[in-house]
Amino acid sequence: MPFVNRAVESEIIARLTGQPRKIVILYGQRQVGKTTLAQHVFQQLQGKKVLSINADFNPHVEIFSSRDYEKMRLFVAGFDYLFIDEAQRIPDIGINLKILHDNFPTLRILVTGSSSLDLANQVHEPLTGRTWTFRLHPFSAGEIAAQSNVLEYHSRLEEWLLYGSYPGVLELEQHKDKTHFLNELTHAYLYKDVLELGSIKHSGKLRDLLRLLAFQIGGEVSFNELGRQLGMDTATVQRYVDLLEQTFVLTTVGGYSRNLRKEISKRQKIYFQDLGVRNALIDMFSPLSNRNDTGQLWENFLFIERTKLLDNHQVRANRYFWRLQTGAELDYVEEYEGQLNGFEFKFGNKTAPVPRAWQEAYPDANFSTINRDNWLPFVLEP
Numbered sequence: 001m002p003f004v005n006r007a008v009e010s011e012i013i014a015r016l017t018g019q020p021r022k023i024v025i026l027y028g029q030r031q032v033g034k035t036t037l038a039q040h041v042f043q044q045l046q047g048k049k050v051l052s053i054n055a056d057f058n059p060h061v062e063i064f065s066s067r068d069y070e071k072m073r074l075f076v077a078g079f080d081y082l083f084i085d086e087a088q089r090i091p092d093i094g095i096n097l098k099i100l101h102d103n104f105p106t107l108r109i110l111v112t113g114s115s116s117l118d119l120a121n122q123v124h125e126p127l128t129g130r131t132w133t134f135r136l137h138p139f140s141a142g143e144i145a146a147q148s149n150v151l152e153y154h155s156r157l158e159e160w161l162l163y164g165s166y167p168g169v170l171e172l173e174q175h176k177d178k179t180h181f182l183n184e185l186t187h188a189y190l191y192k193d194v195l196e197l198g199s200i201k202h203s204g205k206l207r208d209l210l211r212l213l214a215f216q217i218g219g220e221v222s223f224n225e226l227g228r229q230l231g232m233d234t235a236t237v238q239r240y241v242d243l244l245e246q247t248f249v250l251t252t253v254g255g256y257s258r259n260l261r262k263e264i265s266k267r268q269k270i271y272f273q274d275l276g277v278r279n280a281l282i283d284m285f286s287p288l289s290n291r292n293d294t295g296q297l298w299e300n301f302l303f304i305e306r307t308k309l310l311d312n313h314q315v316r317a318n319r320y321f322w323r324l325q326t327g328a329e330l331d332y333v334e335e336y337e338g339q340l341n342g343f344e345f346k347f348g349n350k351t352a353p354v355p356r357a358w359q360e361a362y363p364d365a366n367f368s369t370i371n372r373d374n375w376l377p378f379v380l381e382p
Helices: 009-017 034-044 058-064 069-076 093-103 116-123 141-147 150-155 157-163 175-198 204-214 223-230 234-246 275-281 294-312 356-361 375-380
Strands: 023-028 050-054 081-085 108-113 131-136 250-254 268-272 318-323 329-336 339-345 366-370
Touching: 009 023, 009 034, 009 108, 009 131, 023 034, 034 081, 034 108, 050 058, 058 069, 069 093, 093 108, 141 150, 141 294, 141 375, 150 157, 150 375, 157 175, 157 275, 157 294, 175 204, 175 234, 175 275, 204 223, 204 234, 204 268, 204 275, 223 234, 234 250, 250 294, 250 318, 268 275, 268 294, 275 294, 294 318, 294 329, 294 339, 294 375
Parallel strands: 023 108, 023 131, 050 081, 081 108, 339 366
Antiparallel strands: 250 268, 318 329, 329 339
16 A cells, blocks of 8 residues: 555654754554654655664663663764654653753654553653654544545445554455454554553453443443443443553543533543444444444544544544433534534434524534535544
8 A cells, every 4th residue: 555644744744853842752553653654754854864763672671761861872872863662661761751852952852652641651740841742543534535535535434434444454455354454453452552551460351341332332331330230340440441542442522511400411422543443342344234333333433533633633622422311412512712513423314403402502503414425524624
């Protein structure tokens, strides 16, 4: 597959080469292309010397966790750029990056991490005011459509709903190869990262929780109920969900409320960051015509593609769902610069009426139905 240009690349280059000089941190799931993107970034910087560090290589770990200025000086001397891949694997990486940043004023640094919690905890305090942070997702609708064309992307909608958009999936043509890749990804990386990060010794409960959540995408979840089903206390369920969110497996969304008595704001919806991973967890890759969860897939797809779009364009919008105790609801609410926009998702081509309760509570808010006829602008235009 030809190289797919990533939407955040130009901004990363601008931050990496511009002023003020700061460390660039690139977060993202395993296998989303962080290393490939970093290498492509450095290819654009012709004539510059780049030191690339693999955090899985012990001698590198020893040097860049040492807090020893002289050791690191000998290693980075003469280089214009330092690239550290999977930096969360290096102990005390935050303080060591601070030493490098503060003592080598011409050195530019790019680091990647597949766990926002683990790496962020290490760099937050030592690197306050010294970082630019980016998030890399699996390929977005805009990135894929730019590589081919919008009509082709539209025609492959079922593929995105079944297999997601990891780069490794797009490189494969056959169904069996795509499902094999996703099963390998899910079991070899997803469980491993979460188990290591959370120091979880028994993976069975984590697998059971993920499967339960996979069946509930787009629906409100109760951590109390999940705990009862799994024989776990609520606090442990919450901790596992937090870990899954910080390792970019899930996204949680709260209910929107301006403290109206009838609005439900304490429940959460959960979406998977990639539908291929979700379908692998429940071993369900059958065609849409043979499924009873198409509406759930559609809602998850639209939410995640909208998230990618906003992240890639550095738009910091707040995202919610909305529901009243009476049952009136909206699938998605977006708040940006004081403007409230409500959306209802329909997989067919029907248009939903604006809920009267929404209109009465928020008369200045917008409302739209996103369906098979008009979904492309929602995922392509911020």
